[in-house]
Amino acid sequence: MNKMKALVCRECGKEYPTKAIHVCEMCFGPLEVKYNYDEIKKVVSRKAIEQGPHSMWRYLDLLPVEGTNFVGPHAGFTPLVRAKNLGAYLGVEELYIKNDTVNHPTLSFKDRVVAVALTRARELGFETVACASTGNLANSVAAHAASANLRCYVFIPGDLEAAKVLGNLIYKPHVVEVEGNYDDVNRLCSEIAGEHGWAFVNINIRPYYAEGSKTLAFETVEQLGWRTPDQVVVPMASGSLLTKIWKGLNEMKHVGLIDEVRTKINGAQAEGCSPIATAFKAGRDFFKPVKPKTIAKSLAIGNPADGYYALKATAESKGAMESVTDDEVVEGIQLLAQTEGIFAETAGGVTIGVLKKLVKQGVIGKKDVTVAYITGNGLKTQEAVIDAVGRPTRIQPSLLAFEKTFQLRRTNGGTP
């Protein structure tokens, strides 16, 4: 089956071959994969998916690659956790955490998009891969490139968290630290991509790369027993993830996997970098770029490429957008950890903070089946919480010292 018909410009409709290009020559609009849905409909089914591999590749029929020689064969199919404690605390009866803190191999949702991007890059014959990244993407590209024997350059801003820098270096790609913020890195990489014939996963491979995010929507629906949630909360950096979750849900309906989509898509940003949420709340369909200043560095994109489409997707779904302060981000990380035992990175703190706010505002109702997307692991952003978590209780190695410190009475062993 030839799934992909062409790349098509989202703005003017001009079609291009399915190569490593991302911009329409005529109007600079973004290019998007045009699928052969008639063919896909013939083969896709709930049963076929359920019998597929325990990875995001069980949705292969809806992903833009030609073969099955996957880079990143184990990405995705992460747990959908029923969050009873957090739900009870917030007042939401049926709350779930889509837990990509344990995605394989680099503990963020980026393993999904990179698996698609590098699989496609290899199909297109590339030997060098690269990316502009706020951290997680670079980690994932570096790890996957190592396993696929691809040359690799990752470009990161100069102020990244230590674990995200080390999480690149360990795989030994060329790690290029650019003096500037992500938007500087991104602009530089766009120019480099124009001069060097590499596969920049989030630039010239972007039409394929971005599609990997749809699997977060697919998995959610399947794991809910082929139901769509009433509400989702999605963190926004470029805005791509949010638009692709919306697309994924609608695509499932289009190919007959589900009957209807009633999901409201809610976007979450940190106040120190909230160009999309600010535009949404002001009722604008365009955003103003900002200079980011937040601890949520993985979301610190001041000129979000997909901001315009994220605004559209949220509006179409009748969802909302909100932002939270850095203090609320830290509180959100702690709340999720202490209620559900899931340690999220700062982006997760943003998501939980916004979830809390939307419930309080009544935007998310008590009876709404709600899914919060937790996209990265807290061990990578320890700087953000180190001053908030306290210290261990230090004691001498003696039973007496222990009992005294914790004021415990002996019960002569036994069962509880």
Next chain:
Amino acid sequence: MIKVRIPTPLRPLTKNQGEVSVAAASIEDLVNNLEAAYPGIKARLCDDKGELRRFVNIYVNEEDIRFLKGKDTALKTGDEVSIVPAIAGGSPWPA
């Protein structure tokens, strides 16, 4: 003269040059002078109303002109201008 870096999609219009030089006192001026030298380029950069297209980013000495004065941003000899397509790839549904 102002040095202008041209992105790949526009190079067919600039005889495949990745960098060109034009005289200009502002960004608006620059777009018009580029058009005079390389006919057809303005229609790619601007919409029917003459406004820069949504997915076109322009930088003066590495700074986004939206943080400066937009189309009215002044230019002087020695300035470097980059034209860079925005990298969008998401799309809402339905198309």
